[in-house]
Amino acid sequence: MADKVCVGAIAGSFGVRGEVRLKSFCATPDDIATYGPLSTEDGRRSFDIQLTRPVKAGFAARLSGVTSKEAADALRGTRLFAPRSALPSLPDDEYYHADLIGLSAQDTGGQPRGKVSAVLNHGASDLLELRVPGQKGTVLVPFTLEIVPTVDLAQGRIVIDPPEGLFDD
Template sequence: MAEPPPARVCVAAIAGAFGVRGEARVKSFTAEPEAFASYGPLETEDGARRFDARITRPVSGGFAARLSGVATREQAEALKGLRLYAARDRLPALDEDEFYHADLIGVEVFDTGGASLGRVRAVQNFGAGDVIEVVGAGRPVLLLPFTRAAVPTIDLSARRIVADPPEEIGAPEDDAEDEAASR
């Protein structure tokens, strides 16, 4: 039976304090970067703290924001590293070919021949587009560009992804075969 999607989605992270009046520097993970503030109240990962956020200005790498209950620079600095989550029902509806990264984590990935490549551990973006990080038992980490060519099928209801790794990346089994052949 398929797992239900997470009830909350990470929409931002606190990168530290901004200025001396209690503003926090916030890095947004939303498609529309300033939208994270409208999905509140935002919660910490453990759900122990809740914040209403109000963006005060854009800053390098994100936004300066006022968070409810945070009045001093020291309080804002103490929040550094916290990820902020929004309730899924507060987020906008997705188009057919859009996915929340949180929904992809843990989904099993198969190659086009049906062999398991592992499970999605993370979705990264190093500046050139999204990359899914796939880990499998005894295999090296596989980084796949999150494009229709490399990931042609995503079936979240079945918790299954079909991937067609680009030739220059190769599937983990191909790497093992190449290594054995070179000995």
């Protein structure tokens, strides 16, 4: 498990006074401002976050040290990370996406099925994107208790019970 978790991204500038358009990846979107200073992935920069108002698909926000539209524009696409220790602990059946990425997947018979390369959510529910050995593309697996009955973070694996036809065996 990583010692930091991606909680949001800067989508660009907002206005002309250095505010940014901030997209939150938190379950409660405005929690992004409560996790203390957020850092870039490489840890070279950190920012105190002050949300100023909700905007379409996120928030307008002030970041410490960002005072111009040009500085805000230069941060477009920057992902922001919080220390894992600042995040709330989760119930037994919930996981941070960062903890799922990289887990190996096997079916209920023990056959390897790939590795989790991403966790996607397009509105309805989470999908695990698996990179499957020997295949060019990826396979999307619904992240439901019926299809993914076991998540074992300690062993670095998930067990899946794929519906028929999901894998072309």
